[in-house]
Amino acid sequence: MAEAIVFWTLAVLILGLGVMVISARSAVHSVLFLVVNFLLVAVLYVTLNAEFVAVIQVLVYAGGIVVLYLFVVMLVNLKKAPERYADPRRIAWTGTLLAGAVLAEVIAIVYASVSSDEAGAAGGGFGADTPFAECGAGPLVSCNTEQLGWVLYTSYLIPFELASMLLLVAMVGAIVLAKRHL
C-alpha cells in the first residue's frame, strides 16, 4: 500500500514536471524543471531497488547533462536576463550564501565519513563499512551495483566493448562537426 502511494505520487509529479518542461516559457525554467524531473526519476529507481541506476541518473543526467543544457541555454541567450538579476551586490550575496552552503556540506560529509571510519576501524580505510566481499551471491536488494558490474563484465562484455566504440564515434563526430578547420 505504502509503495503504491509513493509510486503514484512520484508518477504524477514526474509527468506533471514533464509537462512543465515543455510548456515553460523561459528556456532556463524549462531546464530547471528538467533537473527536478530527473531527480524524481532517480527516487523512482531507488524505490525499485536499483540504487546504481539512481546514482547514475543523478550524476550523469541531473548533474552533467543538465549543466551542459544550462550552459547552452545561457550561451545562446534565448532571452535577455531581467534587470533585477543584473544587480552585482545581489549576485555577490547569493554567491556567498551558496558557497557557504556547499562548504558546510563538504565539511559535514568529511566529518561523517571520518567518524564512520573510526567506528568501523577493524576493516580500516574509507567506506570500510560496506561488505564488498559478501556481495558475490547476495540478494538483489543490497548488492545491486556489484551484480550489475558482474553481469556487465562477464556475459555482456561484448556489447559493453561495442558501446566504447560507439562513444569513440560520437567523440570523433563532435570534433569533426564542431571544429571549423581540421
Added chain:
Amino acid sequence: MPAGFTVDDFYYLLPEILLTGGALLVLVVDILLPRREWAALGMTLFTLTLTGAAVIGFTGVDTTISAGLLAIDGFATFFKTVVIVSALLTVLMSPSYLRVEAVRPGEYYFLILCATLGMLFMASGVDLITLFIGLETMAVSFYILAGYLKPNQRSNEASVKYFLLGAFSLGILLYGMSLLYGETGTTTLAGIAEALAGGERSLTLALALILLVAGMGFKIAAVPFHMWAPDVYEGAPTPVTAYLSVGSKAASFAMILRIFIEGLPGLVADWQVLFWALAAVTMTVGNIAALTQSNIKRMLAYSSIAHAGYILIGVVAATERGVAAAMVYLWVYIFMQLGAFAVVAMLRRKDVIGDELKDLSGLYLRKPLAAVAMLIFMLSLGGIPPTAGFMGKLWLFSAAIESGLVWLAVIFVVNSVISLYYYYRVVVFMWLKDEIAGSEIAVSPAMATALVIAVVGSLLFGVYPQVLFDHAQVAADMFGSAVSSTAALQ
C-alpha cells in the same frame, strides 16, 4: 574464465575485431603518414577485404557465442557479406567525390567503418541489447556522415533532421523492447520465443509489438515513417546516401527478421497484419511520390522506400521461402542501388552538383559506358529481365503467392509497373536530351571499379542466380523451422 564467456568467443569475433582495429588504424594513419588521402583509402579497403575474408571463413558455422548474445550462423554470414560488399563499393565511389567537396577523408573512412561495425552486430545479434547497441553505433555514424559537408546547408539540414527523427525512433524502439523485456523477463530472442510459446496475448504485448514495428519502420524508411528519407538522402554526401540506402537498410532488415521471426514466432499472426499494411502502403506511396521528382537523389530515395515495401513482402510471408526471397532481393538490391548512386556521385564536378535529372542529359554522348551502366541499373531496379532485379522480384512474388498473399502480390506487380515510368525517365534524359552543361566528367579508377562491380552484380545474378539462391536458402532454413513449428501449434 567467467561464466558463459570463453576464449573461443574471440575466435568467432575475428571479423569484428579486425574491423575495429582497422578503423582505429585509419584514424592513426590519416594523421601520421604523408599522402594521407591514399593511405586512408588503402587502409580502409584493406580492412574491409580482410574482414570480408574472415566473414566468409565462417561459412557453414552455426553456433552462438558470448553467453548466447551473438549468433554466428548462415544468416549472419549472409548479411555480413552483404554489408561488407556495400561498404567496399561505397568506399570505392568516395575518393573523387571527397576531393571535389574538399573534405578530409580520414574521419570519413573511420565513420564508414564504424557504421559497418554496427551493422555486423545487427546481423549477428540474437539479444535485444546487443542488437540495439549495434543499431545505435550505425545510426550515430550516419548522423555525422550525413552532415559531413559542413559548409553545405543541405548537408547540415540532413544531419539535424536525421539525428532528431533517428533519436525519436530509437526511443520508440527502446520502449517496445523494454515492454517486451517486462513481459518475458529476458532480452535474448530465444528466451523471448520460449516465454511466448504458449500463445498468450496481452495489451502490453500488443503495445510492444506496435512500438517495435514503428521503431524498425523508421530505420527501413517504411511509410508512414519515411518522412526523413528524401531530405536526408538529398542533403547527405552522395556516397553516404548510397550506403545509407543500402547498408543501413540491409542491416535493419536483418534485425527485423531476427526479432520477429526468431524472437516472436508465437505472435506471427499479429505482426503479419501490421507488416502487410506497412508493405502495401510503403510500395504504393514510395512509387507514386517518385513519379514527380526532378532530383535524382530524391527520386532514388522514394524508389528505395518502395523497395523497402517490396522486401517487406518477404517478412510478411514469414516462411522459409519468404525469408530467402527477402535476402535474395537485398543482395541484388545493393548492386543496382549502389551503382545508380555511383553514377550520381560521378556527375559531381567543381561546377555541377549533378543531382538533378537534367544533369544526366547527353550522358550517352559524353560517357557512353557510364550511360549504359546506368541503363542496366535502372532496368534492374525496374525489374526487367535478364537483370538481377527481375530475379529478386520473381522470388518475392512466388514467396507471396506460396503464402497465399494474393492481394499483396497484385499490389506488388502494379507497383512494379508504375515504377518503370520514372526509371525510364532517367534513360530518356541520358539518350534523348542532348544539351550538355558543365565541365568534363572525370571517372577515377576507383569509381570505374565500383561501377564495373555493380554492373557485373546486376547482370550476373540475373543470368546465373543459382549460387545466390542456394546461399539464401541455407541461411533461411533455420527460420523456416522456427515459424512452421509454431504455426503448427496454433
